[in-house]
Amino acid sequence: MTGTLKHFSANNQEAHRHDIDSVVSKRALREIYLKGFEMAVKEGRATSIMTTYGAVNGIWTAGLYDQNTRILRDEWGFEGIVMTDWWAKVNFREDESANRQNTAAMVRSQNDLYMVVDRPDLNSFEDNTMASLEEGVVTRGELLRSARNICSFILKSPAMERLLGIHDGSVEVLGFEDETNQQDTFELDYQHLENGEHVDLSGIDTSTGNTHVFAISVDQTGTYDITLTARSNAGEWAQMPVTLFANNIPGATFTFNGTDGEWVTQTKEVFFLNQHNYLQLYFALSGLEVKDVSFTLADEFSMKNG
Template structure:
């Protein structure tokens, strides 16, 4: 695959040299822009589309081009030496396909701590080191822009994507995001801070109209983005699905140009979330430079607007220029020969350390640290089926997840495994039953309900108490894209309370 990409780049350059056309790698963006046709300009601001999606709803981005499983790619123009660059999801680690047809190699990525856990470290230096490790995987797996970090405000505890976000405090969110961006971009790849802005729920997210006063916008919902832009200079910003006071964020010139560029000094590119907004011409006029993953309708909207004069070619050129600037600084244009071999072992150590620092102990009645404890019994489905992170575009295809049971064994404890097979069978059955109810193409990205808890009998509990020094109970919750959590999910269930009381 590496040889094919390098050969393609060479062919593009050769074709351009023979025709005397300016080449993006060696010519100025201004010269390349001048050589582009109107049709090429409109294509440049639109992605390569997404097979199987009509653009009428939000999706989890997916492409099989260049880096299979990445979120999307940009439009190439070979005659001008403009390659297609790869945009790949985060923010807890790179999301690409772990296996490829006809390829015996694997492409697993590290699942780093979720955003909330990273922010809980209160350690910007540590977060930057995590970002550096993430950026190395992005670089070595051939992606150019990492669609992360996510720093929307924890406005409500049941938001389905709170796990991706940092805090209810905009300063904590902004400082954490800035450290993350600095770390990732040390690897000569870009980031895309998201979702700009006011994206604080999954329910009705593509039509939600956030009614927010200017003061609340500035002090709460925009402050974190302002800090990240000014302190870390991200390559790109991703606009959100929702509306702000009646206007889609991707079509709000006040937000994208006046605030982001004129007031904060942002110089990079703004892209939509996948199929965000409803008018490509309005998005160009607002300064939303790239529409991902792109649709034929958006092409028609922009072309028709230029023809009827509601959008000038000069306005379009501003957006095209930013697209060209992004591609020009990418590893693809620089001819980087990525290895597909990031240091996953080293990154596992980074993950463990950062997760350790972010854990929060709510109460300790003299139990910890464990003393004179050798034998341990573990209860609760999550002890055997550990939750690495949320679902949706923020999921990571990792090689393994260490359960609590295995973690305790690795730490030298003697763990009672008499219930392991029963738990694993129960978990598998409930998972299969849930999957059997799913029908649409996005269902693979839906959060999996936690299994019903198993409550041991009195005799089983007596045997566990006799054979072990302590018992550990683990209850877990998961969430993800497309859905917000319910209030019932926030509380302990009756079965969980029964298990807790009996153990």
């Protein structure tokens, strides 16, 4: 179970977001605006997605069949639910104005939930779902399809499992299956560092999905400049992100390109509230060799000025 991904898709501005029509080529959509959602669905196993207020190439995304069914479900294999943004507008075609009552277009696109409706049993919002069903604009099967998506989502949720007494309340963290990640922090030896000292990382496993765990102690709490030294023989367009978790909280992400085998450095700021710190380096993609990481105090923190 995940949070709800939003806003799907090409949602890049707040001004006039209810009315904006993002005119985007198919290639740009695929390579830029849809790619993150595709990764979240395929790799993150997302189960809930929210469409935008606006349109993509003339059709408001709440009713965009190509996006919500053909790409999301048919191509990516998404099996969760899709919902609108709060009181979003919908249309069927580019030459048709969008409005908040056109829920028939939403159903046709396999956008399952309209948010938010008061007293749906009385149709207080005066949407066109039932009228469109009677006119044959939408079918009973299309309504059942969305009902199935919603019911399946609920039945697979931890809330349902807790209700049935088959879930213990634990949470699965994706991407950290290695037993090393579960290591008790008290089993680690804390390496005390003077200001500016480094931790040797040569020879550690940087393969895709691996996490390197270590612990340090420092004399002062505060903001530290953390410098990671690495190299790669990959091409210049390669991207190899490394995320530093400080005391189980994401602190910074270093993204390296290919370096032609030359050592390069990247520096990020991370705040240490504690003098003793449990650290993890998570390697999202292989191809990187790391040398060391240094910690230099940039801004001291004390209770007096904190």
